[in-house]
Amino acid sequence: MSRKILVVDDEIHILRVVAIKLKNNGFEVITAEDGKQGFETALAEMPDMIISDYQMPNMTGIEMVEKLRQNETTKCIPVIMLTARGFAIEDQQKQNLNIAEFLSKPFSPKELLNTVEEILQNCTAK
Amino acid sequence: MxxxxxxxxxxxxxxxxxxxxxxxxxxxxxxxxxxxxxxxxxxxxxxxxxxxxxxxxxxxxxxxxxxxxxxxxxxxxxxxxxxxxxxxxxxxxxxxxxxxxxxxSIHDVVIVSDSFDRLSMANKAAGKLFNFDVEKSKLMLMTDVLTGPGKRLVELINQSKQSKIPHVKREFTFANEQKEGIFECLISCMFASDGEVSGIIAVLHDVTKEKEISQMKNEFVSHVSHELKTPLASINAYAEMLADGEAQDEATVKEFCSVIQSQAQRLNRLIEDILNISRIESGLVKVSKDVISLAVLIKEAVEMIKSYAAEKDITVNYDSPIIFDQVSADRDMMTQVVVNLLSNAIKYTPNGGKVSIGTEVNESEKIVRITVTDTGVGIPEEEVQLVFNKFYRVKANNKCAKGTGLGLNLVKQIVETVHNGKVFVKSKVGHGSTFGFEVPLCSSLEHSCSN
The missing domain is CATH 1.10.287 (Helix Hairpins)
Known part of the structure; x- marks a missing residue:
């Protein structure tokens, strides 16, 4: 069974490129264009992993993860966050929200794919 | 002495x-x-x-x-x-x-204490900041004169008196119900012939504005880098995908190439906008003003955005009026203003909508007023006045279109800084917006106007 990954970004070009990369490598991909839509999609689709942008309208990536962590069913979904902001998120916040990895934009789709596979492997191992 | x-x-x-x-x-x-x-x-x-x-x-x-x-x-x-x-x-x-x-009369706060920790001199700014009567407080104990936020200053003065360090520079934050500010505080010791401290001079220089500016600069840099990185991220990702052979058919290869191209253009526009704004702000921009007719200029601008409007099936109405509307303006800059307003109107108007341009000459006020009205999404009331700010984007309308948040700021800079005019906006959510500007009219008697 292929793994289902939710990609959340307000840049459609980024959504498209990440989706193609993942699909080409055997993943099932669903997309959302902002944090609010991402949260709703996550609840409805229960993906194996979420790749989200940091800064988005309506609800930021961080706000979305905060809400997901409060929900019993989505509490443990691993999250990779993409960010174009120069600032680093504090380790404490990273731990609190259980964010698996931060990748800064511009990012390499290849590297993103590697990170996704690595994290999913670790999850299965556990 | x-x-x-x-x-x-x-x-x-x-x-x-x-x-x-x-x-x-x-x-x-x-x-x-x-x-x-x-x-x-x-x-x-x-x-x-x-x-x-x-x-x-x-x-x-x-x-x-x-x-x-x-x-x-x-x-x-x-x-x-x-x-x-x-x-x-x-x-x-x-x-x-x-x-x-x-x-x-010095603008900075000056407070001098003597060796008995009494106030020997204070200026008007000191009295105003720490709220005490400068004349009546002379020779009173410093602890009695400087209360509230001033207590911290007494502490700093005492520290200097004890340490005997000739000059100490500190940051002093002042905050009470009425006012707050950040001061650069320089505390200097006066020494008697026996080497003892005979008094302390405290000078407080208000750096609140500078701090705000530096904060704004940091935000600007952070915002610019975010805006630049977004198209760059696409370019980078699509180029890597092409190189790795991830585009599996001819159509996808074409699509990837066109994304790279359009994102590179977006990056270039962004850089141009930032440079233009910064040039205007710093007064380095080269302005070449001529006496031109706005009606003619608008006609040209309408021609330029015709294909964009056609893509969205939007009609653009402009009946060029036969009026005297000569202004002294930089043709390229003014064209950019009109094009920016028109493309914004089209951008935020749903397919099949309408955009109309109005020209009005007010002879008594000697101004030409141009308005661009759309049947678009509109702007929430609380955000209307913010749309001319640098990088400001109406959150609710973010979805409608991509933008840098620089276009309207550029319009404002060109109209107000370069042409002595004024920009304005009126909007109603769901009904549409009217953006416009007015610039001084050239007198019909004179053929050349003063800049």
Whole structure:
């Protein structure tokens, strides 16, 4: 069974490129264009992993993860966050929200794919 | 060091009385000589009757004349010195007042304490900031004068007094119900001849504005880098996908290439906009103003965005009016203003909508007013006034279109900074917006306008 990954970004070009990369490598991909839509999609689709942008309208990536962590069913979904902001998120916040990895934009789709596979492997191992 | 006025007055009084005593003594001596001559004359002993008498009187009168002359010159010297001292005192008084006036009027807060921790001097700014009466508080204990946020300053002053470090620079944050600010606080020690601290001078320079500017600059840089990185991220990702052969058919390869191209153009527009805004802000922009007709310029701008409007099936109405609408303007910049307003209107108007341009000449106010009205999504009331701010984007409308948040700021800069005009906006959510600007009209009598 292929793994289902939710990609959340307000840049459609980024959504498209990440989706193609993942699909080409055997993943099932669903997309959302902002944090609010991402949260709703996550609840409805229960993906194996979420790749989200940091800064988005309506609800930021961080706000979305905060809400997901409060929900019993989505509490443990691993999250990779993409960010174009120069600032680093504090380790404490990273731990609190259980964010698996931060990748800064511009990012390499290849590297993103590697990170996704690595994290999913670790999850299965556990 | 200033010589205190009372010492000068004492010296003056002493010298004056010494002069008077001298004068009296000499006058007495002089009178004695006169008396001797009078007695001799009364006795009938005429000066020429006896040689010895004659000689005596001659010597005597010479002595008297000498001492008299001597006295006159002494008195004159004393009078001159008194006058000079008087002038000197007045001058010192004036200088003292003027130095006090200078310190009193300095924009920075100046507070001086003496070795007994009392307030020896404070200026107007100090009284205003720490809310105390500068005159009445003189020689009061610093702890009584500086209360509330001022307590921290007393602490800093005491630290300097104890450490005897000549100059200490600190950041001092002032905050109470009425006002708040950040100050650069420089505390200096005054030293007496024995090396002890004889007083402390605290100077507080308001750096609130500078701090705000630096904060804004940081936000700007962070925002710009975010805006630049977004198209760059796409370019980078799509290029890598192409290189890795992830585009599996001809159509996908084409699509990837066109994304790279459009994102590169977006990046270039962004850089151009940032550069233009920064050039205008710093006054480095080259402006070449000509007398032009806005109606003609708008017609050209409408032609430019025609294909964009057609893509969204939006009609653009502009009936170029036959009016005198000559303005002194930089043609390229003004075109950019009109194009920016038009493309914004099209961008935020759903397919099949309408955009209309209006031109109005107000002869009495000598202005031309241009309006661009759309049937678009509109702007929430609380955000309307913010849309001209750099990087501001209406959150709810973010979805409708991509933008940098620089276009309207550029419009504002060009209209207001370069052309002495004014921008305005009216909007209603769901109904549409009217963006516009007005610029000074060239007088119809003159063929050239002053810039």
């Amino acid at each position: 200033n010589i205190p006025a009372y010492i000068i007055i004492a010296i003056l009084l002493l010298s004056a009385s010494a002069g008077a005593v001298c004068a009296y003594l000499y006058w007495k001596k002089f009178r004695n000589g006169i008396d001797v001559i009078i007695n001799l004359l009364k006795k009938g002993q005429m000066p020429h009757s006896r040689n010895s008498d004659c000689d005596f009187i001659k010597t005597l009168s010479d002595t008297i004349r000498e001492s008299f002359n001597e006295n006159v010159s002494r008195i004159e010297t004393l009078q001159r010195q008194t006058k000079e001292l008087d002038i000197h005192i007045k001058l010192l008084g004036k200088q003292k007042n003027s130095i006090e006036d200078i310190i009193y």
